Amino acid sequence: MRETEAEAVAFVVGKAVGLVTGSASADYIQLYHGNASLLAESLEVIQQTAAVILAALQPPIADDVTNQELEAVAA
Numbered sequence: 031m032r033e034t035e036a037e038a039v040a041f042v043v044g045k046a047v048g049l050v051t052g053s054a055s056a057d058y059i060q061l062y063h064g065n066a067s068l069l070a071e072s073l074e075v076i077q078q079t080a081a082v083i084l085a086a087l088q089p090p091i092a093d094d095v096t097n098q099e100l101e102a103v104a105a
Contacts, residue, residue: 034064035072035079042080047087 041055059069069076 031068031072033062034059034068035075037062037064038069038072038076039079039083042076043083046080046084 037055037058041051044051044055
């Protein structure tokens with residue numbers, strides 16, 4: 031179960047940061063006998079773990095930065 035959860039987290043994080051993995055994650059999960067039922071049971075763990083990792087990847091926004099400044103950077 032841990033291997034399936036770990037790979038699912040890697041898939042979610044990879045997708046969120048723009049990695050193109052093709053079917054690698056699905057293939058790996060199947061190798062460890064993962065299936066939709068097992069993933070559904072682990073969904074909360076997968077979501078929480080991925081959220082922690084993604085939050086750590088995002089730099090903190092300074093309190094003194096205005097929305098206008100953020101929009102200018104994003105443009």
